Amino acid sequence: MTPAEIREAVLNILEDITPDEDLTQLKDDVPFREQLELDSMDFLDIVMELRKRYRIQIPEDEYKNLITMDSTVKYLTPKMEEL
Amino acid sequence: MQNPIQRPRVVITGIGLTAPNGNTLSEFRQALLDGKSGIQEYEIRYFGKTLAGICNFDPLKYQKKKDVRRGTRAGSIGVYCAHEAIQDSALDWENVDKSRVGVYVGITEHGNVETENEVYNISQFNYDCSIWTHHHNPRTVANNPAGEINLNMGITGPHITLGAACAAGNCGLAHGCQMLWLDECDVAICGGVSESIHTFGIFAGFNSQGALAKSDNPATACRPFDKDRTGIVVSEGGCLFTVERLDDALARGAKIYAEIVGFASNTDATDFVLPNAERQAQCVEMAIRRAGIEKNQIDIVSAHATGTSSGDAVECEGLRSVFENCPNVRFNGAKGHIGHCMGAAAALELAGNIPSFTDGLIHPAINVDNLDPDCDIFGQLVLNKPERRDSVNYILNNSFGMLGINSSVIVKKWQGE
Numbered sequence: 216m217t218p219a220e221i222r223e224a225v226l227n228i229l230e231d232i233t234p235d236e237d238l239t240q241l242k243d244d245v246p247f248r249e250q251l252e253l254d255s256m257d258f259l260d261i262v263m264e265l266r267k268r269y270r271i272q273i274p275e276d277e278y279k280n281l282i283t284m285d286s287t288v289k290y291l292t293p294k295m296e297e298l
Numbered sequence: 299m300q301n302p303i304q305r306p307r308v309v310i311t312g313i314g315l316t317a318p319n320g321n322t323l324s325e326f327r328q329a330l331l332d333g334k335s336g337i338q339e340y341e342i343r344y345f346g347k348t349l350a351g352i353c354n355f356d357p358l359k360y361q362k363k364k365d366v367r368r369g370t371r372a373g374s375i376g377v378y379c380a381h382e383a384i385q386d387s388a389l390d391w392e393n394v395d396k397s398r399v400g401v402y403v404g405i406t407e408h409g410n411v412e413t414e415n416e417v418y419n420i421s422q423f424n425y426d427c428s429i430w431t432h433h434h435n436p437r438t439v440a441n442n443p444a445g446e447i448n449l450n451m452g453i454t455g456p457h458i459t460l461g462a463a464c465a466a467g468n469c470g471l472a473h474g475c476q477m478l479w480l481d482e483c484d485v486a487i488c489g490g491v492s493e494s495i496h497t498f499g500i501f502a503g504f505n506s507q508g509a510l511a512k513s514d515n516p517a518t519a520c521r522p523f524d525k526d527r528t529g530i531v532v533s534e535g536g537c538l539f540t541v542e543r544l545d546d547a548l549a550r551g552a553k554i555y556a557e558i559v560g561f562a563s564n565t566d567a568t569d570f571v572l573p574n575a576e577r578q579a580q581c582v583e584m585a586i587r588r589a590g591i592e593k594n595q596i597d598i599v600s601a602h603a604t605g606t607s608s609g610d611a612v613e614c615e616g617l618r619s620v621f622e623n624c625p626n627v628r629f630n631g632a633k634g635h636i637g638h639c640m641g642a643a644a645a646l647e648l649a650g651n652i653p654s655f656t657d658g659l660i661h662p663a664i665n666v667d668n669l670d671p672d673c674d675i676f677g678q679l680v681l682n683k684p685e686r687r688d689s690v691n692y693i694l695n696n697s698f699g700m701l702g703i704n705s706s707v708i709v710k711k712w713q714g715e
Contacts, residue, residue, distance in 0.1 A: 234363035256368070259432045267429055 216295045221288050224295075228264040232257050243284035265291075269298060305479045309547050309712060310555040312389070312540030313649050314382025316375060318351030318533050318636045322382070326646070327653045329635060330661035331684050335517035336636045337531050343418065345498040345505070349516050351533025351637035352495065361450060370412060370437050371493035373446030375536035375642075376403055380447045380487050387540035387552065389485065400483030401444045401457040402473040403538070404466025404490030406640035406699070408459065409438035410497040443491050455483050463699025464602070465563070466490045467537065467644030468707045472561040474541045484546060489645035491536035500640075504530055507571070509606050520638075521665035522603035522610050522631050523673040523681070530604050531637030537645035548715075555652050556693075556709035560589030566702025573609055575616035578704050582620050582696065585706035589692075594624040596708070597690040598660055600647045602698045603631035604638050611672040613698070618675055628687075630680045634664040644697030648707060654690040655711040 216224065222243075229238055233251050247253050261281060265271040271294050273281070280290035313323045318336025320326030329336070340350035357366050357374040360381045366374055380401065384391055416430055423429045436442065444457040456477070462469040467490030474488025494500045504510040511529040513519035520531040547554055562584035566574035586593055599617065603610050621627050632647045639646050654660055666681045673679070695707045 231367075232364075234367060252364070256432060256436075257364075263429070263431065267423070272428075 216298045218288050218292055221291050221295050222284060224269070225261070225284065225287055225291070228261055228268070231264070232260045241284060246282045247284070269295060271295065307544035307557060308475045308478050308541055309544050309557045310539045310652070310709070311542050311547050311552040312383040312385070312387025313537070313555060313652070314379040314384070314386060315535070315537040315646060315649055316353040316355040316378055317535045317537075317639065317646050318353055321353070321355040323386070323649060323653070326650055327661075330632060330650045331659060333662065333664045333682065334635065336533070337516040337519055339516055340495065342495070342498045342501060345501045348501050349511065349513070349519050349531050350495040351531060351535065351639065353534050365450065368433060369446050370442055371496055371534070372405065372408060372443040372491050375491045375493065375534065376443045376447045376538065377450045379489070379491065379536040379538040380451060383487055383538045383540045389540065389550075394485065396452055397454045398484040399453045399455040400474065400477045400486045401447050401453060401455070402470050402477065402486060402488040403444040403447070403459045404462050404468070404470030404641050404645070405443060405459045406463050406466055406492055406494060407461070407500070408440055408442060410499055411493055412437040414497055414499060447487065462705070463701060463703050464638065464640055464643055465697040465699040465703045465705035466641040467646065467648070468561065468695060468697045468705035469563060471539060471541070471558070471645060471648070471707060472563065472705070474539070475558050475561070478541065478543050484542070486541040487538050488541055489536070489538040490641040490643070492534050492640035492642045494640045495532050495534045500532055504532065511605060518665045520605045520634050522601070522605040522633050522663055523614070523669055523679060524666045525668040525670040527605045527607065527610065527670070529606050531633075533637035533639045535636065535639035535642040535646055537642050537649050539645065539649070554712040556655065557712055558707065559591075559710045560585045560708035561706060562588060563703065563705045566704065568702060571700050573612040573698055574702060575612045575619065577702065578613060578616035578696070578698060579619045581704040582616070582694065582706045585694065585708050589708045591692060591708075593621055594626045596624070596627050596692045596694050597687060598651050598654060598693045599627055599629045600651050600693065600695045601629055601631040601663075602696045603663065604633055611670065613696070614673045614675055621675065625678070628660050628678055628680050628685060629675050630660055631663040632661070634666070644695060644705065644707070647697070648693070648695040648709065651693050651695070652709065654693065658687050658690060660685045660687060660690070
């Protein structure tokens with residue numbers, strides 16, 4: 216997957232997790248939690264959906280990489296580029 | 299209520315409900331009077347095609363999409379009913395002390411829906427438990443349906459669900475009264491909910507037990523008291539009452555639906571599933587004694603009557619033993635219309651009869667083409683069409699469940715001090 220496709224994949228997950236939010240204005244360099252109503256359980260949903268949909272395992276000490284869309288895509292690219 | 303301890307009188311001031319044939323009390327009442335069924339064809343994973351009572355309330359009326367996704371169906375039903383019950387009570391909700399509101403919700407079962415869903419989900423991933431959702435525990439803890447109400451409405455008083463099989467709606471209401479007596483709260487939101495149609499296990503279980511209704515016609519599939527009844531139709535639903543101490547209700551000039559004047563609960567202690575006529579009769583008589591009235595003062599007895607072969611006959615045997623020579627009493631039931639709403643059944647069936655206090659009509663039990671002689675109660679069952687009375691002053695609401703749990707609630711028409 217290309218970085219653009221990975222971004223799209225993350226966006227699809229966010230759409231399911233935050234169905235009340237308008238994601239068209241999402242800023243890729245701003246933390247998700249500053250733009251969206253995301254609590255710790257929602258955050259775990261992102262991790263879980265990546266595991267379910269793409270078999271990506273994210274160790275707990277690496278959750279910090281999923282702060283913004285930019286950091287998430289950067290972190291996921293080496294894990295998903297072969298998909 | 300006649301009791302050794304002086305207890306405050308308690309009244310119903312609001313009703314919020316969703317049933318398979320109505321999402322407000324007035325819709326539901328009209329459907330009961332019109333004999334309108336809420337049963338539909340239904341299909342569920344593994345079990346396949348069957349029948350069920352399905353509610354069509356709008357969960358987004360009071361919840362965000364995310365809350366619906368994160369929570370449970372029982373939680374959504376509870377949230378809807380609680381909001382409706384509070385609105386109906388005309389309480390000044392903004393200014394109600396939320397720490398003095400208690401939420402008491404009866405359930406038949408809880409957690410099966412989510413557990414079945416998760417087992418199915420991991421089955422799609424070779425039973426990899428790392429796929430199991432982190433939402434599982436908050437969804438399946440037994441207090442979930444009540445807790446979602448408190449979370450949604452900012453209620454900081456106590457909440458609890460009461461597991462009481464199919465007697466749960468009565469038990470939720472009774473518990474609310476008891477908490478008002480004990481001054482644990484000033485407003486009780488209480489009754490019962492059910493999400494049971496979303497678990498295949500309940501259908502499969504009743505089917506294996508030979509107790510699941512089978513029919514080509516959903517509207518006539520559930521036929522309590524009829525000779526050709528074939529069993530239960532499983533339904534979802536909810537009904538929560540706003541209940542307050544009489545003095546509080548009078549002080550704020552509240553509309554009062556009814557006074558709760560008696561309730562009782564006991565246990566058969568004889569079988570896991572088979573009912574016991576003698577013990578049911580004892581429960582009914584205890585509630586009447588506590589209400590301090592004569593049997594023949596009761597106008598309506600709402601029977602549990604699920605449509606099973608043995609259950610209806612045993613219940614009617616018990617009722618005949620209690621109400622012999624009580625020509626004023628009429629008997630009805632609502633499961634022919636809505637199926638068995640499990641944890642919500644008792645509360646819905648009580649709510650469906652309460653308008654009798656004002657409209658003077660007794661809604662019928664429907665789908666009775668050939669009354670089973672074992673179910674006849676001295677010719678006093680109201681069947682297939684409503685009966686008009688000069689006045690209705692007392693309603694007795696019966697609800698019984700597995701493990702031999704019995705419950706009876708008596709409400710009285712409010713006619714002023």
